[in-house]
Amino acid sequence: xxxxxxxxxxxxxxxxxxxxxxxxxxxxxxxxxxxxxxxxxxxxxxxxxxxxxxxxxxxxxxxxxxxxxxxxxxxxxxxxxxxxxxxxxxxxxxxxxxxxxxxxxxxxxxxxxxxxxxxxxxxxxxxxxxxxxxxxxxxxxxxxxxxxxxxxxxxxxxxxxxxxxxxxxxxxxxxxxxxxxxxxxxxxxxxxxxxxxxxxxxxxxxxxxxxxxxxxxxxxxxxxxxxxxxxxxxxxxxxxxxxxxxxxxxxxxxxxxxxxxxxxxxxxxxxxxxxxxxxxxxxxxxxxxxxxxxxxxxxxxxxxxxxxxxxxxxxxxxxxxxxxx
Numbered sequence: 190x191x192x193x194x195x196x197x198x199x200x201x202x203x204x205x206x207x208x209x210x211x212x213x214x215x216x217x218x219x220x221x222x223x224x225x226x227x228x229x230x231x232x233x234x235x236x237x238x239x240x241x242x243x244x245x246x247x248x249x250x251x252x253x254x255x256x257x258x259x260x261x262x263x264x265x266x267x268x269x270x271x272x273x274x275x276x277x278x279x280x281x282x283x284x285x286x287x288x289x290x291x292x293x294x295x296x297x298x299x300x301x302x303x304x305x306x307x308x309x310x311x312x313x314x315x316x317x318x319x320x321x322x323x324x325x326x327x328x329x330x331x332x333x334x335x336x337x338x339x340x341x342x343x344x345x346x347x348x349x350x351x352x353x354x355x356x357x358x359x360x361x362x363x364x365x366x367x368x369x370x371x372x373x374x375x376x377x378x379x380x381x382x383x384x385x386x387x388x389x390x391x392x393x394x395x396x397x398x399x400x401x402x403x404x405x406x407x408x409x410x411x412x413x414x415x416x417x418x419x420x421x422x423x424x425x426x427x428x429x430x431x432x433x434x435x436x437x438x439x440x441x442x443x444x445x446x447x448x449x450x451x452x453x454x455x456x457x458x459x460x461x462x463x464x465x466x467x468x469x470x471x472x473x474x475x476x477x478x479x480x481x482x483x484x485x486x487x488x489x490x491x492x493x494x495x496x497x498x499x500x501x502x503x504x505x506x507x508x509x510x511x512x513x514x
Contacts, residue, residue: 201240202236202237202239202240203240203243203244203247204244205234205236205240206230206234206236206240206241206243206244207243207244207247207248209234210225210230210234210241210244210245210248210254211248211251211253214248214253214254214264215253217405219264220264221264221265222263222264222312223263223264224260224261224262224263225245225254225261225262225263225264226261227241227242227261245262249262252265253265257309306340306344307344307347307348307351309344310334310338310340310344310345310347310348311347311348311351311352313338314329314334314345314348314349314352315352315357315454318352318357318358318368319454319457323368324368325368325369325370325371325459326367326368326370327367327368328365328366328367329349329358329365329366329367329368330365331345331346331365331366349366353366355451355455356369356375356455357369357455371459376456376459377504379452379455379456380456380500380503380504381504382452383449383452383453383456383500384496384497384500384501384504386445386448386449386452387433387436387437387449387496387500388493388496388497388500389445390436390437390440390442390445390449391440391489391492391493391496392440392489393440393441393442393445394436394439394440394484394492395487395489395492396440396441397439397440397441398439398484398487399439402435402439403481403484403485405435406432406435406436406439406481406484407481409428409431409432409435410432410474410477410478410481412428412431413425413428413429413431413432413474413477414474416428418470419467420465420467421465421470425470426457429473430453430457432477433449433453434446434449434450434453436480437449437450465503465506466506469502469503469506472502473499473502473503476495476498476499476502477499479495480492480495480496480499483495
C-alpha cells in the first residue's frame with residue numbers, strides 16, 4: 190500500500206518524493222543512521238527511481254540525509270532541524286550553475302564529514318564499544334579492524350584518534366590501542382556536565398516548545414513507565430535516554446543536542462545498571478511526569494529545579510556502584 194495521495198497531482202514527482210521523505214524523517218518514521226533503499230521508497234511512494242534520487246540529492250544539501258559512495262543514502266544524525274527551519278531554507282534561492290546546468294557542490298574539507306570513510310569507520314568502532322562487542326580494557330588490533338571493515342590502516346588510525354579524544358579508547362605508544370576503563374571520578378564529572386547542559390538547555394526548550402513536542406514526550410514517558418522491572422535494565426536505560434534526548438531536541442539547538450547525546454552515549458556502557466533500587470526507579474518515573482507538567486505550565490524555573498534534582502539523585506548511585514564494583 191502506498192502513501193501517495195491526491196496531493197501529488199499538484200506537485201511534480203520529485204517535489205512529492207522530497208516532501209514525503211522529508212516528512213518521514215522529521216516525524217521520526219525514518220531514524221538516524223537508517224539506510225534509505227530505493228526499491229522500498231518506490232513502493233512506498235508510488236513513484237519511479239529517478240525522482241527519488243533527485244529528492245534525496247536535495248535532502249542531502251539540506252543535511253537531512255548523507256550519501257556514502259557505493260553504499261547509498263542514510264538518514265543523517267549530525268544535523269537537526271525543525272520543520273519550520275526546513276521550510277524556510279527550502280524557500281531560499283539556490284545558486285545554480287551557468288546555463289541552468291547541474292549544481293556543483295564543493296567537496297568537504299572535513300575528514301570526518303558524514304560521507305567520509307573516516308566517519309563510517311569511526312561510527313562502526315564506536316558501536317562495537319557501546320554495544321560491548323569489545324570490552325573495557327580490551328586491545329583493538331589494527332589488522333583485525335582492517336579485515337573486519339575491509340579498509341586500510343589509515344581510516345582505522347584516524348577513527349581511533351578521534352575516539353581517544355572523546356574518551357572511548359587510549360593509545361599507548363609502541364604498544365597499541367585499548368578500550369578505556371572508566372573511573373568513578375570520570376563518571377561523576379560526566380554526570381555533572383550532563384546536568385549542567387540539560388538544565389541550561391531548558392531556556393531553549395521554552396523558546397521553541399510546541400504541542401507536538403509535548404505529545405511525543407508524553408508518549409516516550411508512557412513507554413518508560415510501561416517497562417516495569419526490578420532493576421534498571423538496558424531497556425529501561427534506553428527508554429530513559431530517549432525521554433531526555435527528546436527533551437533536549439525540543440530546544441532546537443543542534444550543538445546542545447549533540448553534546449548531551451555524546452554524554453549519554455559515553456555513560457551508556459560505563460554505568461552499572463543494577464545499582465538503582467526499585468524505589469528510585471519508581472521515583473524517577475514520577476519525576477518525569479512532574480517535568481512534563483512543568484512544561485505544560487511553561488514554568489522554566491520549576492523545570493530546571495526538577496531536572497537538576499532528578500539527575501543529581503541518580504548520580505550518587507552510579508558513582509558509588511562503580512566504586513563498589
